[in-house]
Amino acid sequence: MTEPPGLGQAEEKRRLWGRLRAGRLASWCKSLLHDYAEACKDVAQGVRQRPGKAGLYVSLLAGVVSCSLRSPCETSFEASLLEASGALLLLSPWTRSSSSEGHVQRLLKLRNRGQLRFQSLLFFSLVYEVPFDTGADLYQVHCKYLKPRWIEFPSHVLDVGFWGHWWVLHSKMQNSDINDEEFRNLPEHLRTVSFNNLHSEANEKLFDEKYKPVFLTEE
Template sequence: MAASIRRIREAVSLAKITQKLPDRLKTGAFAKAGNYVHGLGVDYKNAVKDIFIDAKNYPLRATVYITTLTCATYAWSKNPDENNFDKSLLDASNDLVLLSDAVRNPDSEAFIRRVTVLRNEGVLRRMNLLVGSVMWWDNYDKDVAMYDAQCDHLKVKWRNFQERILDVGFHGRWWYLNKAMEDYDINYKEWEGREAEPMK
């Protein structure tokens, strides 16, 4: 196997020596492009070599880098998008509609109603953070062309941004929505004002 690889390398190097380029390709734009591509290839080759050398010399650091990169790539692949949010919101809304008012959790209903109203108004926005997403609400629909909607000075400021966050998406889930839907079929107000009956 090693001998055959050596023979292939020798044949390639011999072909490089014997094969001559025309004189017109040795100067001008072709030569510059060739030199650039050759230099780029050498740089990448050296960079890859350095990566393996550093990984061998500093295994703990290499493990941390590889783990971080792997986790970030996995989180990026599971980053929920706006369609995923709409689907989750629709599923939650359907789950609530199937319940009667007597057993429906008022907090879950209020959250779903608020988000649905904002969605219908067209003011929901998604901020993509690559490893996660943030759903927030803006002042106006994207298609509104009035001055207040287009002026940069009247747009949402960063210092007030945390007040406008509706949900955080990570690992394929919308966390505030899932939290709001916990015990969505338990109406805690149903038991307010009632005294506990003594056990017999």
């Protein structure tokens, strides 16, 4: 009397699982799970004994993960650069900041020449300048004695991306609608305007005076 095909296959599967449970791989997996369980117990015991230290480590880990997730990418820098360029184009050349315009124009020129490089460092990103485009096949590119040295790298960094912002470009675009060249011929005490100069009792009185009627006399 022959066994049904289904019973034979089931018996083969049981034998296979039995060999796997008794094999070296199963023993290694059991040992690994046991080690992880013991490590988790030690961590839980340490958290109960020193909750302040554990909270500090968790905060640091959360900060590292957040910085890594918010690190800007190369596309983000391209978008920020084009946005800054468009904002300057909307301003009149007479009111446009020369510092902001010079920085943006330099970045655009290097970008068009293929001399901008992007590097992600997990927690933050860098944009730096290189001497030549990647497609350039010149002697200076291949000669190791003419390549930039690592000690010169900080001077070639153009921007730092951190927490979703490109901070150098952001700082350069501050007060981009103020042309400092217009005030260079003024006296020193008039070149800097403080909050007290803009909002003072004397200025308020002068502002109210302009709405009063003018009386003409014989003189």
